[in-house]
Amino acid sequence: MSSLRLAKLPFKRGLLNASRVAGGSGARLGVSARHFSRTVGRAQEAAKPKAEPKVEPNAGAGAGAGAGGSSGGSGFGTFAVVLGAAAAGYYGYTQFYAGSDSTDAAAKDAGIKTFDDYKKVYEAIAKKLVDDDDYDDGSYGPVLVRLAWHASGSYSKVSADGGSGAGTMRFAKEIGYGANAGLDNGRKFLKSIHDEFPWLSHGDLYTLGGVVAIQELGGPTIPWRAGRVDQAESATAPDGRLPDASQESDHIRTIFYRMGFNDQEIVALIGAHALGRCHTQNSGYDGPWTFSPTTFTNDFFKLLIDEKWHIRKWDGPKQYEDDKTKSLMMLPADYALVKDKEFKKWVVKYANDSDLFFKDFAKAFSTLLELGVKFKADTPVWEFPTVNA
Numbered sequence: 001m002s003s004l005r006l007a008k009l010p011f012k013r014g015l016l017n018a019s020r021v022a023g024g025s026g027a028r029l030g031v032s033a034r035h036f037s038r039t040v041g042r043a044q045e046a047a048k049p050k051a052e053p054k055v056e057p058n059a060g061a062g063a064g065a066g067a068g069g070s071s072g073g074s075g076f077g078t079f080a081v082v083l084g085a086a087a088a089g090y091y092g093y094t095q096f097y098a099g100s101d102s103t104d105a106a107a108k109d110a111g112i113k114t115f116d117d118y119k120k121v122y123e124a125i126a127k128k129l130v131d132d133d134d135y136d137d138g139s140y141g142p143v144l145v146r147l148a149w150h151a152s153g154s155y156s157k158v159s160a161d162g163g164s165g166a167g168t169m170r171f172a173k174e175i176g177y178g179a180n181a182g183l184d185n186g187r188k189f190l191k192s193i194h195d196e197f198p199w200l201s202h203g204d205l206y207t208l209g210g211v212v213a214i215q216e217l218g219g220p221t222i223p224w225r226a227g228r229v230d231q232a233e234s235a236t237a238p239d240g241r242l243p244d245a246s247q248e249s250d251h252i253r254t255i256f257y258r259m260g261f262n263d264q265e266i267v268a269l270i271g272a273h274a275l276g277r278c279h280t281q282n283s284g285y286d287g288p289w290t291f292s293p294t295t296f297t298n299d300f301f302k303l304l305i306d307e308k309w310h311i312r313k314w315d316g317p318k319q320y321e322d323d324k325t326k327s328l329m330m331l332p333a334d335y336a337l338v339k340d341k342e343f344k345k346w347v348v349k350y351a352n353d354s355d356l357f358f359k360d361f362a363k364a365f366s367t368l369l370e371l372g373v374k375f376k377a378d379t380p381v382w383e384f385p386t387v388n389a
């Protein structure tokens with residue numbers, strides 16, 4: 001097993017110094033530790049409309065389930081609904097703040113949760129990310145992103161089941177699937193948040209955790225809706241729906257097309273491997289993809305294109321390592337993105353245009369988190385301001 005570990009990184013300051021990582025090789029590779037723009041979020045914040053979105057409480061089976069809502073069954077479903085609603089004049093594209101006037105107070109009295117309630121949850125998770133940094137490379141953020149993705153990626157548009165809606169990742173069955181090894185760290189991290197906000201459904205908690213992590217680690221603003229409803233363990237999707245890292249394009253397409261995604265969305269989503277690392281005790285694979293594993297960037301794509309990769313010689317599963325520093329890794333499934341012409345087109349675009357990647361990732365990730373969720377009609381789409389910017 002490799003002894004290459006990243007130094008503890010100063011996540012509290014929100015900055016990762018590439019020169020502290022892997023012996024300063026970041027500079028040699030010409031990959032900056034922080035390449036992102038928050039312009040999307042800022043521009044949107046400047047445009048925040050006055051709105052008073054309300055959502056009924058989600059705890060407890062049955063409440064509000066499946067009442068005429070839209071399902072994110074296709075890669076376009078969610079956004080089509082949102083944009084359609086905007087065009088029809090019901091909503092602006094997004095609604096940022098619940099009003100703090102008497103209507104809001106009345107809604108609270110009636111037990112209806114508002115934007116402000118969920119914003120408090122967002123802020124509690126963001127605060128805990130900063131306070132509780134003694135984990136991995138200095139942040140629970142990457143494992144929260146993976147938890148949100150695995151909770152959602154069990155969706156099948158063919159059998160119309162799975163996804164984050166029923167909150168089944170809270171049960172031993174789903175968290176025990178081989179592909180979910182290590183995600184208990186994310187679940188445990190979020191437990192105190194659920195204790196503080198017991199009205200929150202687990203599906204909402206796990207997906208909002210992913211939204212907070214992406215945004216607080218410097219990524220784009222992720223539009224999100226509340227309304228998942230916890231259901232019994234019997235709602236758990238069967239094992240085997242998540243991608244196998246040892247496989248290539250055909251398998252990747254089979255898995256992601258089943259969720260309703262196209263090639264462009266697949267590539268954008270896998271760009272999340274800018275964050276975090278592989279752990280031998282979880283997946284058998286080892287090491288980080290980038291020099292800044294707690295900062296959301298397009299470096300995954302840049303490194304795939306710019307660096308030369310060879311198969312690592314080690315006592316472990318087939319994975320790639322970079323020729324220059326031998327400190328970064330790519331899974332066979334990651335490397336497949338440059339072997340396949342259609343996928344590679346998008347890798348090149350995202351390597352050259354960070355803003356495009358941020359925009360496309362935000363849209364695809366938001367869609368992912370809604371797959372199969374039956375929202376009530378008119379459920380507002382929210383965007384939360386970043387806390388640790």
Ligand code: HEM
Pocket residue numbers: 142143145146149181182243244245246252269270272273275276277278279280282283284285331333334365
């Ligand atoms: C072909 C598709 C994919 C494959 C084969 C794959 C495979 C893996 C593997 C093997 C790990 C290492 C787990 C460990 O050892 O702890 C991992 C980690 C991770 N994956 Fe993926 N993944 C895929 C797609 C995605 C997508 C779509 C996202 C998010 C949108 C994502 C986000 C992450 C993150 C953030 C980590 C780091 C977790 C940590 O540091 O604890 N992955 N992935």
